Structure formats: structure tokens, C-alpha cells
Amino acid sequence: MNGRVDRAVDVIVIGGGHAGSEAAAAAARLGARTLLITPDLDRIGQMSCNPAIGGIAKGVVAREVDALGGVMGRATDATRIHYRMLNRRRGPAVWGPRAQCDRGLYPRAVRRCLEEVPGLEFLQDRVDGLLLGGADGRTAQGVVTRGGERIGAASVVVTAGTFLRGRIHRGPGAGMSAGRAGEPPSIELAECLEGLGFEMGRFKTGTPPRLDGRSVDLASLEIQHGDPEDYRFAAYTRERVPEQRPCWITWTGAELQRVVERNLARSALYGGEIAGKGPRYCPSIEDKVVRFPDAPRHQVFLEPEGLDTHELYVNGLSTSLPGDVQEEFVRTVPGLEQARITRLGYAIEYDYFPPHQLRHTLAVRAMAGLYFAGQINGTTGYEEAAAQGIVAGANAALAALGRPAWTLERDEAYIGVLIDDLVTRGVDEPYRLFTSRSEFRLLLRQDNAVARLGPMARDMGLLTPQQGAALERELEAQSTIRQWFTGTRLREREVREVVAELDGGWSGGSITGSELLQRPGVTAEAIVGVVGGAGPGVVDSEAFRSVEVELKYAGYVSRERERAEVLRSRARFRLPDDLEYPALVSMSAEAREKLARIRPETLAQAGRVPGVSQADLQNLVMEVRRLR
Ligand code: FAD
Numbered sequence: 018m019n020g021r022v023d024r025a026v027d028v029i030v031i032g033g034g035h036a037g038s039e040a041a042a043a044a045a046r047l048g049a050r051t052l053l054i055t056p057d058l059d060r061i062g063q064m065s066c067n068p069a070i071g072g073i074a075k076g077v078v079a080r081e082v083d084a085l086g087g088v089m090g091r092a093t094d095a096t097r098i099h100y101r102m103l104n105r106r107r108g109p110a111v112w113g114p115r116a117q118c119d120r121g122l123y124p125r126a127v128r129r130c131l132e133e134v135p136g137l138e139f140l141q142d143r144v145d146g147l148l149l150g151g152a153d154g155r156t157a158q159g160v161v162t163r164g165g166e167r168i169g170a171a172s173v174v175v176t177a178g179t180f181l182r183g184r185i186h187r188g189p190g191a192g193m194s195a196g197r198a199g200e201p202p203s204i205e206l207a208e209c210l211e212g213l214g215f216e217m218g219r220f221k222t223g224t225p226p227r228l229d230g231r232s233v234d235l236a237s238l239e240i241q242h243g244d245p246e247d248y249r250f251a252a253y254t255r256e257r258v259p260e261q262r263p264c265w266i267t268w269t270g271a272e273l274q275r276v277v278e279r280n281l282a283r284s285a286l287y288g289g290e291i292a293g294k295g296p297r298y299c300p301s302i303e304d305k306v307v308r309f310p311d312a313p314r315h316q317v318f319l320e321p322e323g324l325d326t327h328e329l330y331v332n333g334l335s336t337s338l339p340g341d342v343q344e345e346f347v348r349t350v351p352g353l354e355q356a357r358i359t360r361l362g363y364a365i366e367y368d369y370f371p372p373h374q375l376r377h378t379l380a381v382r383a384m385a386g387l388y389f390a391g392q393i394n395g396t397t398g399y400e401e402a403a404a405q406g407i408v409a410g411a412n413a414a415l416a417a418l419g420r421p422a423w424t425l426e427r428d429e430a431y432i433g434v435l436i437d438d439l440v441t442r443g444v445d446e447p448y449r450l451f452t453s454r455s456e457f458r459l460l461l462r463q464d465n466a467v468a469r470l471g472p473m474a475r476d477m478g479l480l481t482p483q484q485g486a487a488l489e490r491e492l493e494a495q496s497t498i499r500q501w502f503t504g505t506r507l508r509e510r511e512v513r514e515v516v517a518e519l520d521g522g523w524s525g526g527s528i529t530g531s532e533l534l535q536r537p538g539v540t541a542e543a544i545v546g547v548v549g550g551a552g553p554g555v556v557d558s559e560a561f562r563s564v565e566v567e568l569k570y571a572g573y574v575s576r577e578r579e580r581a582e583v584l585r586s587r588a589r590f591r592l593p594d595d596l597e598y599p600a601l602v603s604m605s606a607e608a609r610e611k612l613a614r615i616r617p618e619t620l621a622q623a624g625r626v627p628g629v630s631q632a633d634l635q636n637l638v639m640e641v642r643r644l645r
Pocket of ligand 1: 031032033034035036037054055056057060061063064065066067142143144145176177178179180181196197202203206222223224299363364365390391392393396397398399402403
């Protein structure tokens with residue numbers, strides 16, 4: 018590196034959003050001296066759009082982040098004002114916890130959690146460039162801040178979210194540079210990264226207007242209360258959970274459709290103002306009207322923004338139309354006839370870096386010491402960002418400390434699915450997680466995140482001693498419950514009682530609790546109730562519910578494990594870094610071209626690259642063996 022540095026740390030994290038917070042916490046937990054640099058310390062963990070965490074698949078990720086010692090689960094519990102378990106009518110493999118949080122309290126809770134982490138320092142500043150060094154000048158060795166500081170580091174993690182050359186739009190000709198409403202974009206950092214020759218792209222996303230709840234006729238709307246149970250995202254710590262607030266449901270209609278259609282040319286999205294691609298699954302109201310012209314109505318959720326404010330988030334009306342059109346279409350919605358807008362909706366366009374340029378550690382392939390995490394990798398959502406933050410931050414620290422890298426497989430965590438999808442398939446629209454993206458949904462449940470990932474996190478050093486102790490207690494409780502069910506034999510009379518209660522017949526003799534549990538309709542609670550005594554302990558604990566699912570679906574779970582093992586054996590077959598794909602003529606031209614671009618690290622990853630067939634894989638194995 019040329020020139021002096023003012024100071025040096027092990028890891029620098031650029032940006033204090035959801036990826037940056039988790040990256041900084043993970044790096045410092047592993048013992049790396051870590052510096053989090055962000056332009057406004059009061060906006061660490063800021064929720065740019067809906068103040069909600071979780072949902073289908075995303076809720077599992079939030080729990081995985083927590084199991085790995087992250088801050089998201091704790092901050093959610095401490096600030097959640099409405100909680101629901103989504104998909105409850107379907108199997109437990111796809112349940113998704115979701116919490117609406119207090120927008121003001123959430124960032125404060127994140128900051129409190131971060132300030133508890135020893136070895137983590139903060140700097141309010143903006144990073145404008147990287148310090149480069151190494152033999153070929155392609156090793157990141159630190160950063161240069163707007164304040165003029167040159168800070169050295171062994172690893173640098175970039176988590177700049179929607180800020181890279183961000184441009185917000187509301188109506189035609191009204192675009193302006195911003196990272197999100199009221200905050201400047203990062204232009205210098207974007208130019209620095211572009212100058213390093215990385216492939217770049219442009220994506221967009223949007224946010225709806227917010228309303229003053231006092232101007233909404235809430236009494237006329239359908240009310241939605243939160244679920245009553247005391248569900249927790251955080252497994253190791255018990256936060257004080259605020260009291261719940263309700264949400265309300267209303268619907269758009271033909272009048273809104275007419276207003277939007279009449280003004281489409283004034284939409285930044287449809288008036289040709291925005292080039293970037295948007296998230297298919299969070300469409301703007303313009304998108305909905307254009308894509309589903311025959312849909313008579315669209316659902317709108319009115320969600321509280323906080324405990325001490327009347328402001329409502331209008332989930333479902335994201336838009337880039339000008340303010341006067343927003344006023345007009347909002348007032349066509351039942352209950353909102355007199356609604357006053359407190360903040361206008363807008364769309365934002367920003368730079369991202371196609372993630373096939375990354376390794377599974379989220380290290381940038383073409384530059385040592387540099388990691389990317391979050392929206393910058395083409396994803397959308399707080400949970401997706403947080404998940405990447407943990408992996409990038411941990412690996413940045415492990416590399417700085419000279420320890421082996423850490424990755425998660427697809428059968429270990431949704432985080433593994435997310436990162437593998439990004440790296441091996443790339444993205445051509447903002448990437449969001451769904452349960453359908455995982456081939457191992459029964460293995461990757463929200464209820465077993467701690468059992469799956471806690472021991473790994475503890476062994477790596479991602480957990481505090483207190484968290485480690487809480488993990489031990491949880492695993493012990495699960496083991497006691499499991500042993501009780503596998504070791505308790507029910508006599509025929511007891512079996513009949515359980516099954517008769519559930520309207521079924523039973524023709525066999527005695528049977529263990531775990532075998533009986535596999536019968537349709539039999540619950541663990543019913544078995545404990547019939548056997549009586551102390552049973553396996555508390556029946557409504559998370560440990561109890563988790564073991565119940567594991568035993569009930571044991572047959573399916575073991576089949577998924579067998580499939581996972583096949584994948585694992587392919588994952589052990591490593592592909593050389595310098596493989597000359599164009600020369601491997603036994604493979605199809607398409608496979609050679611795609612593999613040369615993605616450069617998978619293992620045979621399993623190669624198998625997931627679109628355009629690579631089973632025959633290509635077999636030929637690849639032969640070619641690699643021949644070259645060895
Ligand atoms: P962010 O949360 O954006 O954090 C980036 C951080 O980096 C910020 O703290 C910023 O100040 C900091 N930073 C930037 N440049 C620098 C620099 N040069 N130096 C130091 N720090 C820097 N997600 C959805 O799932 N659904 C939606 O509908 C949705 N709508 C959205 C609408 C809008 C208008 C916006 C802005 C975002 C929306 N999102 C949505 C995305 C969601 O906000 C992000 O996915 C999530 O916040 C990404 O987390 P992140 O940590 O990658 O980035």
C-alpha cells in the first residue's frame with residue numbers, strides 16, 4: 018500500500034445497515050478488532066421501508082441469524098408491536114414468524130446490542146475509497162474516509178445498501194440523488210468500485226406513502242390482531258417485549274385503478290425515468306395495475322409504525338407516482354377517504370454488483386481482502402442482508418486472524434441456500450428468499466434454527482459465554498424430551514386413549530411415544546396427557562414443539578437427510594480454481610461458457626449452474642480426474 022495510515026484495525030465494515038450491523042458484530046465476536054464506519058450513528062439498523070422483520074422464509078433466516086449470535090432477533094423481540102406466525106395452516110416446514118417493529122426503537126435496540134460487543138468500535142463518517150496494496154495492487158488494505166482519515170485493515174466489508182449512486186424518483190423529471198429519503202448517495206465509493214473493474218448493474222425498489230392514523234376511518238376497517246402466544250425470535254436472551262398493537266386491512270378498487278391508469282405516464286417507473294429492474298414480489302401499485310388489469314382489487318395492510326406515533330405504513334401501495342396522484346389514489350381506498358399523507362412514497366434506483374463475482378465466503382474473487390454483503394449483492398430485504406452480513410463479517414475476521422474460512426451448505430441453513438443461489442446462479446432481478454428456493458425445507462425450520470446452527474456458532478466463537486450457556490440448556494431440554502418420547506412405551510389401553518380421542522382406530526400392541534406421534538392427527542401433548550406424570554417437562558416450550566416436529570416427520574426428515582448426503586458428496590469434489598473450461602471440449606459449449614463465468618468451487622455448485630446438464634457434470638468429473 019502506498020502512503021501512511023492514521024490507524025489500523027483487523028476488519029473495517031462500511032455501512033451500518035442490516036448487513037453491516039451483523040457483519041461488525043460477527044467480526045468482533047470472533048476476536049477481530051473491528052471498526053464500523055457509517056455516515057450517521059443514529060441510523061444504525063435503520064429500516065428503510067416497512068418496519069417489519071420475518072415472514073415466510075425470511076422469518077427462518079431471522080432465526081438463523083439469531084442462532085449464529087446475530088443482533089436481529091434480539092432487536093426484533095425488544096421492539097416488536099405486532100407478531101404473527103404466517104402459514105400456520107400449512108406444515109411446520111413453511112411456518113414463518115413475522116413481527117412489525119417500532120421504527121424508532123429498532124435502530125436503538127440494534128445499536129445497544131452492538132455496543133455490548135467487546136472489540137467493536139464506531140466511526141461516524143463516509144468511506145469514499147479503498148486503500149489498495151499487494152504485489153499486483155489488488156489487495157484491499159483499508160479505506161479513505163470523507164473526513165480524510167486513512168485507516169488500514171486486513172479485511173474490508175462493503176455493505177452500502179441502496180446508497181451506491183442511489184437516485185430516488187417521484188414523478189417524471191423529479192429524480193434526485195439520494196441513498197434513501199433524506200440521505201445523500203454514495204457516489205465516490207461507487208466510482209471507486211467501478212474503477213476496480215467489477216461488473217455492475219442497476220436495480221430499483223420502492224416504498225409506499227405513510228398516513229396519519231388519526232385521519233383514517235379505522236373503525237370501518239377489518240382489524241387484525243397479533244397472535245397471542247409469547248413467540249421469541251431470540252433464542253439465547255429474553256428481551257422485554259412491548260405490548261402489541263393491531264393492524265387493519267382494506268382493499269383497492271376500480272377507482273384506484275382508473276387514477277393509476279390515467280397517470281401512468283407520470284410514473285417514474287412507467288414514464289421511462291428508471292432503467293433498473295425491480296423486485297417482482299414487492300410490486301408497486303403501478304406494476305399491479307399494469308400486470309393484473311383484470312384483478313378487481315388488491316389487499317392493503319395498514320401497519321403501525323410505532324408505539325408512540327399514529328403514523329401508519331401502507332403495505333401494498335408502493336409507488337413512484339407524483340405526490341398529487343398519491344393523494345388522489347389513496348383517497349379512493351375504503352377507510353382512507355379523508356387520509357392525510359405524512360410521507361410520500363418513492364422509488365429508488367441504485368448500483369449493485371452481480372454476485373457471481375463472489376466466493377461462498379462473500380469474498381470478492383478478483384480482489385483479496387474485500388467482501389460484499391447485503392443489497393449491494395442484488396438482494397432485497399433486511400433478513401437477506403443480515404444473513405449475508407454474518408457470513409461476510411465472520412469470514413473477514415477469520416481471514417484477518419489467519420483462521421480457516423466458514424461457509425454454510427444448502428442443507429444447513431436458508432443462509433446457505435441464499436448465498437449459494439447468489440454465487441452460483443447470479444441474479445437478474447432483486448433476489449428475495451422463498452421457501453420454494455430450498456430443497457430441504459423440512460430440515461430448515463424456524464423451530465430448529467438453534468439446534469442446527471447454535472453448536473457451530475459456539476464452536477467458532479460467535480456466541481458469548483452467556484449465549485453458549487443458554488444454548489446448552491436448550492439442547493439439554495430437547496434431548497430430555499426426545500429421550501422421553503423414544504423411551505416411553507404406551508400400553509395398548511393408553512394408545513387407544515390417544516387414538517380414540519382423535520377419532521381413529523388402533524390394532525397393535527404397545528408402542529413408543531415417538532412411533533405413535535408419527536400417526537396422523539396425534540399430538541405430543543395428547544401423548545403426554547395420557548401417560549401423565551411429570552412427562553418430559555414443559556409442554557408449551559420451544560424445545561417441546563421443535564422435538565415434536567422432528568419426531569412427527571422423522572420419516573420425511575431422514576429422506577431429506579439422505580438427499581442432502583448425495584449433495585454433500587458432490588460438495589466434497591472440489592474443482593480447481595484455474596480450470597480452463599473452454600478447453601474441456603467433452604462438455605457442451607453452453608456449460609463451458611457458464612462455468613467459466615461462475616467458476617464454481619465444487620461439483621455440487623457446478624450442478625446448480627443453469628444450463629449445466631447431468632451429462633456435463635459426468636464429463637466434468639472425468640476431465641478433472643484426467644487433469645489431476
Ligand atoms: P442498508 O440498510 O441500505 O444500509 C446501508 C448502510 O450503508 C447505511 O447505513 C448507509 O448509510 C451506509 N453507507 C452507504 N454508503 C456508505 C459509505 N460510503 N460509507 C459508509 N457507510 C455507507 N426491501 C424489501 O424486502 N422489500 C421492500 O419493499 C423494500 N423496499 C425498499 C424501499 C426503499 C425506498 C428502500 C431504500 C429500501 C427498500 N427495501 C426493501 C430494501 C431494504 O431496505 C434493504 O434490503 C435492506 O435495508 C438492505 O440492507 P443493507 O444493510 O444491505 O443496506
